[in-house]
Amino acid sequence: xxxxxxxxxxxxxxxxxxxxxxxxxxxxxxxxxxxxxxxxxxxxxxxxxxxxxxxxxxxxxxxxxxxxxxxxxxxxxxxxxxxxxxxxxxxxxxxxxxxxxxxxxxxxxxxxxxxxxxxxxxxxxxxxxxxxxxxxxxxxxxxxxxxxxxxxxxxxxxxxxxxxxxxxxxxxxxxxxxxxxxxxxxxxxxxxxxxxxxxxxxxxxxxxxxxxxxxxxxxxxxxxxxxxxxxxxxxxxxxxxxxxxxxxxxxxxxxxxxxxxxxxxxxxxxxxxxxxxxxxxxxxxxxxxxxxxxxxxxxxxxxxxxxxxxxxxxxxxxxxxxxxxxxxxxxxxxxxxxxxxxxxxxxxxxxxxxxxxxxxxxxxxxxxxxxxxxxxxxxxxxxxxxxxxxxxxxxxxxxxxxxxxxxxxxxxxxxxxxxxxxxxxxx
Amino acid sequence: xxxxxxxxxxxxxxxxxxxxxxxxxxxxxxxxxxxxxxxxxxxxxxxxxxxxxxxxxxxxxxxxxxxxxxxxxxxxxxxxxxxxxxxxxxxxxxxxxxxxxxxxxxxxxxxxxxxxxxxxxxxxxxxxxxxxxxxxxxxxxxxxxxxxxxxxxxxxxxxxxxxxxxxxxxxxxxxxxxxxxxxxxxxxxxxxxxxxxxxxxxxxxxxxxxxxxxxxxxxxxxxxxxxxxxxxxxxxxxxxxxxxxxxxxxxxxxxxxxxxxxxxxxxxxxxxxxxxxxxxxxxxxxxxxxxxxxxxxxxxxxxxxxxxxxxxxxxxxxxxxxxxxxxxxxxxxxxxxxxxxxxxxxxxxxxxxxxxxxxxxxxxxxxxxxxxxxxxxxxxxxxxxxxxxxxxxxxxxxxxxxxxxxxxxxxxxxxxxxxxxxxxxxxxxxxxxxxxxxxxxxxxxxxxxxxxxxxxxxxxxxxxxxxxxxxxxxxxxxxxxxxxxxxxxxxxxxxxxxxxxxxxxxxxxxxxxxxxxxxxxxxxxxxxxxxxxxxxxxxxx
Ligand code: SF4
Numbered sequence: 001x002x003x004x005x006x007x008x009x010x011x012x013x014x015x016x017x018x019x020x021x022x023x024x025x026x027x028x029x030x031x032x033x034x035x036x037x038x039x040x041x042x043x044x045x046x047x048x049x050x051x052x053x054x055x056x057x058x059x060x061x062x063x064x065x066x067x068x069x070x071x072x073x074x075x076x077x078x079x080x081x082x083x084x085x086x087x088x089x090x091x092x093x094x095x096x097x098x099x100x101x102x103x104x105x106x107x108x109x110x111x112x113x114x115x116x117x118x119x120x121x122x123x124x125x126x127x128x129x130x131x132x133x134x135x136x137x138x139x140x141x142x143x144x145x146x147x148x149x150x151x152x153x154x155x156x157x158x159x160x161x162x163x164x165x166x167x168x169x170x171x172x173x174x175x176x177x178x179x180x181x182x183x184x185x186x187x188x189x190x191x192x193x194x195x196x197x198x199x200x201x202x203x204x205x206x207x208x209x210x211x212x213x214x215x216x217x218x219x220x221x222x223x224x225x226x227x228x229x230x231x232x233x234x235x236x237x238x239x240x241x242x243x244x245x246x247x248x249x250x251x252x253x254x255x256x257x258x259x260x261x262x263x264x265x266x267x268x269x270x271x272x273x274x275x276x277x278x279x280x281x282x283x284x285x286x287x288x289x290x291x292x293x294x295x296x297x298x299x300x301x302x303x304x305x306x307x308x309x310x311x312x313x314x315x316x317x318x319x320x321x322x323x324x325x326x327x328x329x330x331x332x333x334x335x336x337x338x339x340x341x342x343x344x345x346x347x348x349x350x351x352x353x354x355x356x357x358x359x360x361x362x363x364x365x366x367x368x369x370x371x372x373x374x375x376x377x378x379x380x381x382x383x384x385x386x387x388x389x390x391x392x393x394x395x396x397x398x399x400x401x402x403x404x405x406x407x408x409x410x411x412x413x414x415x416x417x418x419x420x421x422x423x424x425x426x427x
Numbered sequence: 428x429x430x431x432x433x434x435x436x437x438x439x440x441x442x443x444x445x446x447x448x449x450x451x452x453x454x455x456x457x458x459x460x461x462x463x464x465x466x467x468x469x470x471x472x473x474x475x476x477x478x479x480x481x482x483x484x485x486x487x488x489x490x491x492x493x494x495x496x497x498x499x500x501x502x503x504x505x506x507x508x509x510x511x512x513x514x515x516x517x518x519x520x521x522x523x524x525x526x527x528x529x530x531x532x533x534x535x536x537x538x539x540x541x542x543x544x545x546x547x548x549x550x551x552x553x554x555x556x557x558x559x560x561x562x563x564x565x566x567x568x569x570x571x572x573x574x575x576x577x578x579x580x581x582x583x584x585x586x587x588x589x590x591x592x593x594x595x596x597x598x599x600x601x602x603x604x605x606x607x608x609x610x611x612x613x614x615x616x617x618x619x620x621x622x623x624x625x626x627x628x629x630x631x632x633x634x635x636x637x638x639x640x641x642x643x644x645x646x647x648x649x650x651x652x653x654x655x656x657x658x659x660x661x662x663x664x665x666x667x668x669x670x671x672x673x674x675x676x677x678x679x680x681x682x683x684x685x686x687x688x689x690x691x692x693x694x695x696x697x698x699x700x701x702x703x704x705x706x707x708x709x710x711x712x713x714x715x716x717x718x719x720x721x722x723x724x725x726x727x728x729x730x731x732x733x734x735x736x737x738x739x740x741x742x743x744x745x746x747x748x749x750x751x752x753x754x755x756x757x758x759x760x761x762x763x764x765x766x767x768x769x770x771x772x773x774x775x776x777x778x779x780x781x782x783x784x785x786x787x788x789x790x791x792x793x794x795x796x797x798x799x800x801x802x803x804x805x806x807x808x809x810x811x812x813x814x815x816x817x818x819x820x821x822x823x824x825x826x827x828x829x830x831x832x833x834x835x836x837x838x839x840x841x842x843x844x845x846x847x848x849x850x851x852x853x854x855x856x857x858x859x860x861x862x863x864x865x866x867x868x869x870x871x872x873x874x875x876x877x878x879x880x881x882x883x884x885x886x887x888x889x890x891x892x893x894x895x896x897x898x899x900x901x902x903x904x905x906x907x908x909x910x911x912x913x914x915x916x917x918x919x920x921x922x923x924x925x926x927x928x929x930x931x932x933x934x935x936x937x938x939x940x941x942x943x944x945x946x947x948x949x950x951x952x953x954x955x956x957x958x959x960x961x962x963x964x965x966x967x968x
Binding site: 011012013014015016017018019020040041042044045046048049050059062063064065066067068070071076077078081084085099100101103104105129130131132134335353354355356357358360361362410412413414415416417 | 428429430431432433434437438440441447448449450451453460461462463464465466467468469471472474475476477478479480481483484485486487488489490492498501505509520521522523525526550551552554587588589595617618619
């Protein structure tokens, strides 16, 4: 039974993105894929504003646009579009993503995907709508859809499969590190190509690299009877040590990475000295908050609050245990967080892209959390980039001339502002 | 149903956000799924708002739908408690409009003290521009109250708004000119206006509504209801600005003369130097600049202009009338304004040179076909033009964060004329340089061998990394590769390739494209020196 760590659930996160944004990294990761979103103008607007890449020739994602006339039919006709995509992009797999409007219309996505699927070109349904999914959660949906296409490994095939999309350089690091420790690797889920998916069976150890994939993990256990590594996620020296030691143990290898960990801490000492005793407040939505907060605490910072969209007691068990004593909040109410920030005066707020500038306008040192998703912060090689993401904001803030929050420097920038931006310190 | 890759206009939801984020003491509440909060980012990142935009998403989740929970009343109470606005505007989203809930009743049940307007913006029927314009007009109707005119000549400026194209700069330009004339500004809206300011609108003598997209309908209403005349022209360019000033002065003086008793001071147009920054120079340098020897080459540079209605018309006329550039074509993505734009550009372009479409691929195809020396467009045309190696400047929304610069860069008035002319000049290849290079080859200006450059561009667009970043952020974004063209590309022989090398590099891309097109049209698979010569001769390249 996972330990009963206490956390509060509030009434809802409202500054966040929906599951569609994970298309931004997944279409590049799975190089022979196409992501088709059955959605509206809103979904297209979201994608072009947050990803901004669609204009480039023909990206491998698009929105199949529901217009007024399409609202009455419960099963949208997208066969022509699938044909167009097949012709122009020649993908090996098409992911069909749901969005809010077709969800409300009760489009039967499973059936729709099934009817469009052919053996040569599978069309896989990926639940991603903003009614149910936040941010990176939809990667979980994509990986779930890929499970049936992973070959079944025989029971005697005892190897590791790394779970979660990481870029090629990080993947190489993990494969290399495993080889060095004598851990046999079956592959990565997702792989770079649809037909390179790793074999998974009862002997497989699944090692999650990303903390937002609990559904895929559960489904793998249920369908393939494999084992999920329960450890810390491989972020920071402490996380990497636990991850590799625990993973090795599954292969009967007893290794001690204490020295390796100490050396890694030593290499970033200049940064941890800066972090020591700093009060950090997490008010973001990237679903990586738990391991990031755990690392910060190990680095000597004081984590005032760690909020995250969803906590999974089993999948996050080790991280939760390591965060004992920290105020943990699921589905945080941002207005309440603003009041807490005002009262507790953190030195650093990990915010999301949506709220970063207004927080800075209130005199808060804010670091935009989305950057953690796009940065190579996994594994031993990721330790440095990881700690720097935290310290860069702090350093920059001290380097710049103090603004003193004199409203004169923001006057006229924002028409709706009354002109007197009140620093949180004075509330 | 169609496949959408890129939209010119934002959603109705976004249009509402733009009006609300322009005004003080008001708040928008979006009855929408949590993910629709992305619109917030467009304000906080593109406009770099130092405060929290006046909008809140009242989240509708799958679980709420299953349980029949509606959070709207609670959100309204929370907004009232934390923001204390005078007015809350509630809008549904594309998905929640389908739920057919009665938001009026839900809003009433919140029991909040401020005004609540449930705005019916059907996202399937209206997009950003119409939603913003209709909401703003509705607010003006709701609040504008009959009252006496101000004692001295005064104007309202309607139209500048949050995320409006160079709106803040235009507002400064307008205020500067009005200050020189001694005309008071009664109210600016929606930019910075409160509900109280909307109430005071009818006190102005005249409405200035330079944008077709926002403020024009409210100006119509004020004219119909309160008899406030409106100046609807956009003073883009020197001559339009002069006409605009004369009309403004004459209208105000006529109104002043008609008043009983005629106590208001008359407005006089001061010497034009008074409009310059130092009060003693030409108000704009465009008239002289356009006549200089250097600018002669511009009479051979064809421009293609595409954007919203106001800027397309204003910039196209400016290029033609004041810089002497021929127009290769023009158009708009605002289909409802297409008739007006076409009418305005009669005599400037032929009917078949006009393009009204909201599909960016069509615009891209037109640009590829015309290969003009200058493309004036939106963010999308910027990408298209870069793809074809054409000179490009952004003159209309949608914009990229790089269009949100710090320095004073209006499009309106004398100041605006200088800004646009500078942009045109620096965007196009400089005239003198071109002559020299034409005569002496590439004069060592070319650093990258053209062949490698082409190959790289095909594969990964070096030096264009910024284009691949999110419009809003500096997030490291993975690269995007371009797929290969579908037509069979003719092959260049070594000899022809060598000849092509002798063409100045900045026109080489165009020559290459034209020759290939020439070959494809004639079914020529191999471009030899012979073919190149024939093509150059026939195309005059
Ligand atoms: S929240 Fe729903 S409607 Fe909005 S962009 Fe995401 S999927 Fe589309």
